[in-house]
Amino acid sequence: MENRRQRNLLLKSSYALTILCALIFFDWWPRGSILPAIGEKSSVRIFDRYNQEMRHALSVEGERQYFLPLSEIPTQLRDAFILAEDKNFYSHWGVDFLAMARGLWQSASHFRKVSGGSTITMQLAKICWPSLRGIIHRPALILQAWSLERSYSKGEILNSYLNSIPFGNMISGVGAACRFFMGKSCDQLSLGESAVLAVLPRNPSYFLKNKKALLERRNFLLSKMKDSVEEQTLIQAKNEPIVITKSNPDFFAPHLTEKILKERPHQKEIYTTIDLELQKAISDLFFAENIKRRGTGDSGAALVIQNSTGEVLAYVGGPDFFDPAHGMVDGVLVLRSPGSALKPFVYELALENSWNLYSIVPDIPMAFSTSRAVYEPSNYGGNFSGPRSMREALGNSKNIPAIYLVDKLGEVAVLNRMRELGFSSMKNDASFYGVGIALGNAEVSLWDITSAYTILARLGEKLTTTYYKDQVGKLPSSRVLPQETTFMIADVLQDAQARREEFGRFGPLEFDYQVGVKTGTSSDYRDNWAIGFTKDITVGVWRGNADSTSMKERLSAARGVGPLFHKIMELANTYRIPRWPVPPAGIKKSLVCPLSGKRPGKFCPITTMEYHVSGNGPHEDCDVHKSLEVANCDGKSVRINYVEFPQEYFEWSRYSTLPTLSNQLLEKCGTLDLGAVKKKKNSQSLAIVGPLENSNYAIDPTIPLSHQELRFALRGVDSKDALVYVNNQKQNLEVSDNSFFWPLARGEYKFYVKSKGQRSNEVKIFVR
Structure with a gap:
């Protein structure tokens, strides 16, 4: 019975020893002689x-690291690391047994780890193959170091090491360390700063918190350089204060x-x-x-x-x-939504399709049929300005003319143009956007x-x-x-x-x-x-x-x-x-009437030069500006210059302040009846002839209120003693040249004028 127990114990011990030997053999087996590409690990x-x-x-490892060729790492920085970590680097074959024995003796003497005796090659092996860390894996680490020394030159090993060595703070390699700790590139480091970087990897967290210990360790390393560095340079490096910027990389x-x-x-x-x-x-x-x-x-x-x-x-x-x-x-x-920012591209397409900058487009109340409903747009200011040249309509970002052009050009043509220009987000068909594409309903x-x-x-x-x-x-x-x-x-x-x-x-x-x-x-x-x-x-x-x-x-x-x-x-x-x-070279300028978009006639008060494609200038004379001789206006013959718009502007012109025939007759002759001025001799009685009764006005939010005034036209007034009343309150307003200007303010107002014992008619207006 006793012999059976002994045989079982011996058998189990043999199994355990076999497994242990296998594990040791596997652990000692070299991990391969190919170093991981440091550049691929760079962040x-x-x-x-x-x-x-x-x-x-x-990087994917959660560190900041970038590769520097050995030629770009200063000699003094390379030498500082070699002196700090492995002074016999160029003379051993990957393992310095004397340094290992010394490290073991020092650690035993101080009852703590003082120096491990690892060479630069061994440290590189531990960085590349973390499983080799720990005393139990030391034999495998030695074998791996030998394998690296057989496969790579000393320069290649040193370059890999300097680009991989961890500094804590999610920093690996000297390239990133110089930026992070010193705020400069490696080639800008002083001798003292190079020594600081060479010392840091031993215990980054301790040295960064204990500047005194870091200073002592740096100066100890500098003292080892006495055979290769001039004494004055060493003294200057030792006296150099340690400045750790520890700056986060730029972002x-x-x-x-x-x-x-x-x-x-x-x-x-x-x-x-x-x-x-x-x-x-x-x-x-x-x-x-x-x-x-x-x-x-x-x-x-x-x-x-x-x-x-x-x-x-x-x-x-x-x-x-x-x-x-x-x-x-x-x-x-x-x-x-871009709002009106797409309008220039609508106008450009119109110029390609027979319109011109001098062409007149309507800014009047209009309705447009869409696939969903009837659309009645308005302008930003809520007002309408009538016939406008394309230049003025685009310059003032009028909504109605832009929608009018989309309607005439076709929604499909406008959408296709937007896509040609690169608006990749317009993926729906034209009916989805409709004419409102000009006002920003396509995001x-x-x-x-x-x-x-x-x-x-x-x-x-x-x-x-x-x-x-x-x-x-x-x-x-x-x-x-x-x-x-x-x-x-x-x-x-x-x-x-x-x-x-x-x-x-x-x-x-x-x-x-x-x-x-x-x-x-x-x-x-x-x-x-x-x-x-x-x-x-x-x-x-x-x-x-x-x-x-x-x-x-x-x-x-x-x-x-x-x-x-x-x-x-x-x-x-x-x-x-x-x-x-x-x-x-293909464009020219021609003189045009801005109100008709045609060649100026003899009654056009204002003309302007406008660009157009060569051969596409205005070819008709203005038919908007006209003139009429009135035989009996306030007892004398008067020539009235006025404007006459096409029929579609008739309703808008009734409330316009432009010199239409009606407005001119009312202002100059005190009547809207053209036949009456030919039959009746008008008196010189005091009157407000413009604006018309119950006129509506809107304050423009884009123009300072102090710049917005309304002109009142008068008849039969003596400027010296004329007084203006607003809502029965006398106003301090200057009357000259049969008119006065009143600063706009929201509300409902009644105006009349007194002069030479006479009182004019009352005129009511509304301002919103």
Whole structure:
């Protein structure tokens, strides 16, 4: 019985010993002689157009590391690591048994680990094969070190080691360590700083908290250099204070760099077209704007493109990337309603289809049939301005003319043009958008709309927009718009005089140089857009709330985002001389009447020079401006110059202040009856002859109230003693030349005038 137990024990012991030997054999078996590619482990670094680092992202191992060739690692830094970790590096075959014995003796003497005796090759093996860590795996580690020494040169081993050594703080390799701890590149390190880096890996957390211990260890290492470094240099290095910046790597253009990391996850160094200084300046502007003017939206984005190459110079996806609510939403790519910002492309298509900038389009109440309902649009200010030239209609961003043009051109043709220009988000059919496509009911991104405006700056050439430096000059380009019509639209957009009616003068949309600009305000003030360009630069800016709710400050885009757009455009042109496209050879200018869109007649009071394609100038004389001799107007013969519009403007003209025949008769002769002035001699009685009784007016929110006045026309008044009464209250208003001006204010008002003992008729008006 006893013998059986002994045999069983011996058998079990044999099994255990066999398993142990197998494990030891397996552990000692070399892991292979091929080092992992250090470059493949490097984390991604993203650079701007001038090779400034924008972002150093974490690698898949959660570290920041980038590869440096041995030739780019300074000799003093290499020597410092060799002296600190393995002074016999160039003389052993991977293992320094004398150093191992010394380390074992020192550790035993101090009852703690003082020195392990591992060579640089052994440390590299532990970094590449973490399973070799620990005293039990020491034999396998030795074998692996020998294997590496047989397969690689000393330079290759040292290069791999210096690019892999961990420094804690998610930093590996000397390249990343120099940036993180010293705030500079390796070739900028002093001897003292090189020694500090060589010491840190032994115990990073301890040395970073205990500067005194770090100083002692650094100086101890420097003392070992006395045979290779001049004494004065060593003294200077030892006296050098230790400054650890421990700075987080730069992190600029976060929305763009996040996008790039997803698009090119395996590329270790990515060079972009971004101008980092411009990017930072615009980001600072946005951050300040978000704090100062919260009412103009809690989100926003900006894009700056160099027109000649399609390079993105700045990409600001939001005011604060780290805002927990919606900071990471990329405002450059989000789809929003562009408001009126698409109108220039509608007008350009009209110019290709027989319209001209001098052509007259209606700004009057109109109804349009759509697939869903009858649509009766209105203008932003709620008023209608009658017949307008295409230049004035686009310049003042009138809604009715733009919709009218879509209706005439066809919804399908307009939608197809938008897609040709690059609006990739318009995926529905034309009936889905209808004529309202001109007013922004098709959502677009800031990327697409800014890229489309670069086509205007290039006079019709479409060039793919990119932020990758290696794509510049290699992406396809094509002509999508004629040079002539594109230039004419660009000219309208830079014409401050053409937009003065709605936008006033000398506001944020005007510059000291030519800038074509268009704004857009979506319904219920959810979005503000401003996109503008010179020959060289296109700037797009969007502001709004991330959740698409209305902005607190219900401002038009010109007032809401206009000031920010102005600052960004100025920043983008800081180091440039702004230029404007040269007119193509195929366009000319002709004299036209702006009210009729025809050649000026002898009664036209105002004429203007207007661009048109060669051979497509006006060929009919003006038939709107006319003249009539009235034989008995206030007892004398008077010639009346007036305007007569086509029939479709009749209803609108009844309430117009333009010199229609009725208005002129009333003002000059005190009657609307043309026959009466031929029969009856009018008295010189005091009267208000304009505006008409029960006239309605609206205050324009885009023009300062102090600049909005209403002219009253009088008859039979003595300017010296005339008094104006409003709602029976005497007003201090100056009367001259049979008229006075009254500053607009909302409400209902009754006016009359007293002069030389007479009292005029009362006139009631309404202002909203």
